[in-house]
Amino acid sequence: MGYEFSIDDVDYLRSRYGDKALQNASAMALTPDSLLREMPDLRSRYGDLAPALVETVLNRRRAAGRLAHADQLLASDTAVQQATAAAVAEHRAADIAARYLGAIVHDVTCSIGSEMMALSVTSGIAGVIGSDVDPVRLAMADHNMSLGDERRSPWLLARADALAPVSNADVVIADPARRNARGRTFKLDELDPPLLELLAVYAGRELVVKCAPGLDYRLLRDRFGFEGQVQIVSLDGGVREACLWSEVTQPRRRATVLRSAGRDYEITSADPDDIDPPGVDEWIIDPDGAVVRAGLVRNYAHRHGLRQLDPQIAYLTGGRVPAGERGFRVLDQLGVSEKNLRGALAAHDCGSLEILVRGLDVDPDRLRKRLKLKGSRPLALIMTRIGRSGTAFLCEPGVRR
Known part of the structure; x- marks a missing residue:
């Protein structure tokens, strides 16, 4: 849960004395290993206020790049999260x-x-x-x-x-x-x-x-x-x-x-959602999670001239990748048995593999280990369901347009 700040802690941290102390603490590494050396020094200089100083510096580092004025914020760990x-x-x-x-x-x-x-x-x-x-x-x-x-x-x-x-x-x-x-x-x-x-x-x-x-x-x-x-x-x-x-x-x-x-x-439910019947084209696109969770996959597909691989699955396909999106060029369509996948990956000299799954009960990390890749080529595998059948698409590594 992190350090529990008090009002007295906050009053001190806001003062010119606290600001100077924070500058001194910020110059330290404050890693789990270095704290063993640094905490005694901080305690000798700032007494019981040392934990508040350390926690504030660490929380500012956690907030960097995410919250405004992160290098000057006062915040608890829970508040930053x-x-x-x-x-x-x-x-x-x-x-x-x-x-x-x-x-x-x-x-x-x-x-x-x-x-x-x-x-x-x-x-x-x-x-x-x-x-x-x-x-x-x-x-x-x-x-x-x-x-x-x-x-x-x-x-x-x-x-x-x-x-x-x-x-x-x-x-x-x-x-x-x-x-x-x-x-x-x-x-x-x-x-x-x-x-x-x-x-x-x-x-x-x-x-x-x-x-x-x-x-x-x-x-x-x-x-x-x-x-x-x-x-x-x-x-x-x-x-x-x-x-x-x-x-x-x-x-x-x-x-x-x-x-x-x-x-x-932005994509909204007021946007048109009529698209061509399902099929497989040159590229597969995995829409942004916000589009999927909002139930707006068809609306997004209409905007970009795409269609679905299957009406119940969020993967889209088309002849091009929308600007700013990541697409996977299809090399082969396969069954999902491990024997079948292992043979196809070996034939394509696959040495590293990104696995995306939707609509199937597959753990990508466990599957990757069992496939025992030995080649040199990076590839991507998209595993999904078309109708009632599991299907895998062997693709070139994802590229962002």
């Missing part, structure tokens, strides 16, 4: 500003303030409120909101329970904790605060709830009557969250694909 990546938070802030121009936005589970930081520097947002039940995280948020030289909207912080509304802000944001004593959870009633209670408490208000990407949003619609928009967001190929927008609007589903290198895009 739960914080929304800056690129995702910035995109959502721009989304809110476009939908609700001039809005005051209240983050009712603000934690260390990472979402507030993005909201407060977004043009079109008039003000930001943050609240949390944890006074230590609120103190960290107060520090973090002072970082950088960006011009911020007016903001304030308050200690409050997310299920006890304390403002009449135009838009409410919540990010229920997805961990309990047993670890990560995807159950609606085990989130903190519980998702259904959040939806009930803020019924009739504009509410945005960040949830785990594995959220069963179909269950939320079918059993509990959620009528808003579901947005699945990925960043650099990893699906980060399912975001619920209470506003009843079209489209009902959308996939937002963000990339640090650019070429962001």
Whole structure:
């Protein structure tokens, strides 16, 4: 769980003395091995504050490249893990500003303030409120909101329970904790605060709830009557969250694909989804996870002139690879018996193999070991189901267009 910070720790870390101590600690390696040598020195200089210094430096390193102003943040390990990546938070802030121009936005589970930081520097947002039940995280948020030289909207912080509304802000944001004593959870009633209670408490208000990407949003619609928009967001190929927008609007589903290198895009349920019948073409494309989880594979295929290998499988195929996507050029279509695969791989001089699986119960790592590759050529194997039969496609290594 990491070090448990106190208010006194945060007050010290925010002071000029704490800032100087953090600079000194940052110059150290602070690896598991080096701490055996470095901790006695830190304790001799900073006493009981040494663990807070070490944890802060390590958390800043963990946040590097993901959170804004990571080298100056105050945060616990748990808060860093739960914080929304800056690129995702910035995109959502721009989304809110476009939908609700001039809005005051209240983050009712603000934690260390990472979402507030993005909201407060977004043009079109008039003000930001943050609240949390944890006074230590609120103190960290107060520090973090002072970082950088960006011009911020007016903001304030308050200690409050997310299920006890304390403002009449135009838009409410919540990010229920997805961990309990047993670890990560995807159950609606085990989130903190519980998702259904959040939806009930803020019924009739504009509410945005960040949830785990594995959220069963179909269950939320079918059993509990959620009528808003579901947005699945990925960043650099990893699906980060399912975001619920209470506003009843079209489209009902959308996939937002963000990339640090650019070429962001969105696919929605309002996009056309008519495509050619299934088949096998020159290239196989594995759509981004956000597109798959949002159930928008056909909409994505229509946009790029692709079709499915099988109507029930998310792999797509076509004569070209969409810009920015990764494609696999098909060399051969095979059965899935290990004997068959081993012979084909040997014939193609395969020495290293990337294995992608969808629709079959296959462990890629275990299979790769059993195939006993001895060649020199890198290849890819895509294993899936067409109809009721398992099928494998031997391909050239994936390339990004």
